[in-house]
Amino acid sequence: MAYTTFIPPEFRVVIDREACQQCGRCAQQCGWNVYTFDSEERLPHPDHSKCAACHRCATFCPAGAITIKKNDLAFKQSDSLSPDLVKAIWRQAETGGVQLTGMGNDKPYLRVFDHLLLDACQVTNPSIDPLREPMEMRTFLGRKPDFLEVAEEGRAGGGPRLLTELDRQLQLETPIMFGGMSYGSVSLNVHRSLAMAAAELGTFMNTGEGGLHSDLEPYQDHIIVQCASGRFGVDSGYLQAGAAVEIKIGQGAKPGIGGHLPGEKIDYQVSITRMIPQGTDALSPAPHHDIYSIEDLRQLIYALKEATGYKPISVKIACVHNVAAIASGVVRAGADIIYLDGFRGGTGASPTIIRDHVGLPVEIGIATVDQRLRDEGIRNRASIVAAGGIRGSADVVKAIALGADACAIGTAALVALGCHVCQKCHTGCCSWGICTQRPELTRRLDPEWGASQLVNLVRAWTHEMAEVLGALGVNAIESLRGSRERLRGLGLDKTTLDILGVKPAGL
């Protein structure tokens, strides 16, 4: 006898029949085709197995008649073979395929950020009131010289004059930027929202590897263009359009593997932007096939510098076991910015085994890379951007105290746009119009509104960071950067503390 599936639905869609107005909006809103109708009464009948718990229907139900519940089907208790693992075995026995997922690692690994506590002033030094005094967040990303040469007398006997020619920098008014998310994986309206918000905030969005849509040209001073292994949308105009170029070597959610954007998502606009035929799969190779070693990376870095008139070049790597040595090599290869992506970073699609079991927390990445670059006396040659699991302003503050120059957010930005973290990005059915190219879904996101959500979020975080700086008694972000003395670890083992360069609470 053949079964359809052993796998029970993950959620149950509960509809209050008395409250239901039979308006049909739930079916209209759902991207997953959960709802069908009884032809006579127009009463919705949910197919529980299709529900992703994205709450789109519940949010838009005018009667508030829909509740999404966990399907409480009891399994015999096992701390070893959990229901999730049992279901995974069934799923793979049925399909013979690799399990895919979206968003970031959701497994209960130690969250280092949650074991770090910040300092504050009491008595011996005054805290500073951020509502009365300036709190400076301006951050420059890029290569800094070891020292400055200044001529004491300027031209025509004026004041002192700068002799050192500095490399080009990215100027951020707050040390928070948007991480790379490609057009194709997310919708154009997401890109528009990010670009408008970045321009208003005085920070940067990152194209990801899907090219730069022509609609975003007005914002190009606030856009970092990415050059990844698939080289989608890369031509000389693209490279010159961005404020900086990022070479993407790896991604925290899926270090060491490439990407696959299915042909269904490659509509006309995506195909033009990515410079590939419509409807074909967009395959990003696992490595760059012109980078098999560090000296190859150096060639690409300098090729891009030449192509862009020496704009800053960022290199994005996933935090893996040997990240400090790799980062040192990347900086010596000429990178101006090193973008560290931790294993909690999100993705549009990744094999579950990679997302959940490969990589390192970004906290460890920041600490080891910052220290390594200092030990080698080259910390000023590159800025560190930390990403992959930045959930709130507290994480930003702690990342900067550990040694990052700035943080980038991806998932948090999408959440601000309505993402409900259902982890089904790879299906292309996103009811919130974020991670899909279906026109009836993508038009749900109004870019003006999206930009205002993002601006609010980053401003709110910046205000919170100003509160922390004030409590720490400093009024410029550079006095927090790398100041691990202002952190203490609670509940971390000695080895981890040593690696973080943080003292335990009480010392």
Place this chain on the structure above:
Amino acid sequence: MSRRGAPGREFSPRPAYREEAAQRILGGCGLIGICDQSGERMSGELVLRGMASMHDRGNGLGGGFAGYGIYPELPHLFCFHLLYDDDVAKEDTEFYLKKHFRVVMDEPIPTKPIRGIEDEPILWRYFLDIGEERLHETQLSAEDYVVHAVMDVNSFIDGAFVASSGKNMGAFKGVGFPEEIGEFFRIGDYRGWTWTGHGRFPTNSPGWWGGAHPFALLDYSIVHNGEISSYGINERYLEMFGYRCSLQTDTEVVTYLFDLMLRRHGLSVEMACKALASPFWKDIDLMPEEQRRLFTALRMVYGSALLNGPFAVVLGMTDGMVALNDRIKLRPLVAAQHGEVVYVASEESAIREVCPRPERSWMPLAGEPVVARVSDKGRQKSIAQGRQSVGQRRVAQNATALGVF
């Protein structure tokens, strides 16, 4: 031989100004700086009196002074002031110094017993010459060579501490009220063109002799009132340039930062001060183009050197003195000028104690340095005069006996 509990010491009577000072209520750290820009040398008595008037800004856990131009007999030799916990530390250090320098002369630093000053370490000073050969071998400048030696002794020799290591200058410091420490070290017997002084109210570091101010490296000495809230990153920044912060206090980073920026990076005093207490972006953004470019670069490159948190510091150096407040002036600092002499102090009363009617006195703005400069000519003249008038102190007698000059 340890000098702790040495028998037969006599205590001098408590001077009146100390009794008077004991009446006031508690304040914070106190500091003072006096610089005669003509190079004329003044008795250490002056700075002692100024500090005594600020008695209650300290809590008796640290006081100290730095004087410039105090060794006119041996102005071209590096003078190391050493504090030793015991004879072993002294032997180890002397072995190190003899290996790496030509010790032209060494002697105990003269002191006199004072009630309230106890458990003093062994105090010794060394006049050192490096010699061309060693510099040639190591390919270091004389100054870098000395910095390495100071870092080595402070980090690796247990119980030894270099209090100062410059030429024709010295730091005298210890646990006690500054006026007691000053008398203990007989600083009234020295004459210098610049003096700085400090009384300490330690909160963050234990009251040990090495932890008192000034903190000195080469010719730079720092007295500091405040707390460096950015210490964590300042220290890590300095480590990149080979400095090792080993003194359990935040003040030493100020000394090293000045050494780095002034001596090694060749920045002017004004530029260094603008990096340590940078102007705000809102002000930089309004500057004319060229100036804005300069200050933006300064903050970009020296952001990790920004001293954040409340402070007033006085930097003593061979050719003058610099006083600086933090960027929002969270600690007191008053300045005055009378003729060629520039005064700075935590309280105006301390200045008026030694100069009752200055021609001008003012409150320096946040982040605006007060700079006093002693001309090269003035210093040379002063050194020449100093050589003729020596005779009282042992350093001079020993130096004469050795035929150094």
